[in-house]
Amino acid sequence: ILQLYQPLNDFGSYYKTIQKNLVDMEKMLDLMHEPLEIEDPSTAKPLEMEKGEIEFKNVSFAYDERIPILKNVSFRVPSGHTVAIVGPSGGGKSTILRLLLRFYDIQEGRILIDGIDVRDVKQYDLRSKIGVVPQDTVLFNNSIKYNVSYSKPDATDEEVAAAAVAAQIHEKILGFPDGYETKVGERGLRLSGGEKQRVAIARTLLKNPQIVLLDEATSALDTSTERHIQKSLQQMTANRTTLIIAHRLSTIVHADQILVIKQGKIVEQGSHDELMQTENGVYFRLWNKQLKDRLKIKSKIKRISRT
Ligand code: ATP
Helix, strand or coil: CHHHHHCCCCCHHHHHHHHCCCCCHHHHHHHHHCCCCCCCCCCCCCCCCCCEEEEEEEEECCCCCCCCCEEEEEEEECCCCCCEECCCCCCHHHHHHHHHHHCCCCCEEEEEECCCEEHHHHHHHHHHHHECCCCCCCCCCEEHHHHHHHHCCCCCCCCCHHHHHCCCCCCHHHHCCHHHHCCEECCCCCHHHHHHHHHHHHHHHHHCCCCEECCCCCCCHHHHHHHHHHCCCCCCCCEEEEEEECCCHHHHHHEEEEEEEEECCEEEEEEEHHHCCCCCCCHHHHHHHHHHHHHHHHHHHHHHHHH
């Protein structure tokens, strides 16, 4: 296993990358036996996650105390619900996910999972019990089977295939030259962004966490990939508490609740229909802009496929 991490021998800088991009939580978990930046208190308890309810209570946070990032942010994600976070770049969306995983400690307020402060539980527990699907999944130079089953190495072939079916990637894998044994990654078959994200979704399905954090990819997808992604997301988020940094209109519309974050504050909050009623509100404008961009992309794709 160590060999896998040879290029990552600088744990400190790798930890920083993870903090930043939420990449590869599973790799992170293996590395967590190294000293941590934030230490567990001696009284840290195991995390007994029952319902997987998330609550931010008056949370204020700054990476550098001179520059406040989150300002008095409060919201609740009831068990099994999906909450989408949207808003302009730099507003603090990813920071919210990082704080839930306790990559940083907050200055004010509380972050609770099932009523327990994340500072009071073992970090390893916290991170092993929350599923994370990052924007960009880095694959290991190994078989696709190894990559899918990474979150549950003892999974049977049937379990791996079932997760891949639910993640809408099984058929694709069967079409690879050596099926599940096909080598992927830098030195093997290269997968597209959408395929990599579905591998991450399959991993998460195998891990079966009660809470899922998802940083949706921003890149434009063709209609059939989009459909596959949507289906696999539905499988993953059903009955799980889900917090999504959302970019896709289809995801946003289906969320139970949407938080609009701007300059570190929740400026609007509600369902898609509720938020659309505030004409010229932040959400209303964001949505219309995305709609326009999407139409532009669609006609671009059409033009390219014609040539
Ligand atoms: P985007 O949509 O572009 O990903 P975001 O809404 O997710 O943006 P965050 O990544 O949460 O925004 O960043 C919020 C602010 O915090 C930004 O101004 C960013 O520059 C700053 N920031 C993020 N990470 C750090 C860090 N490690 N140290 C200092 N400032 C940071």
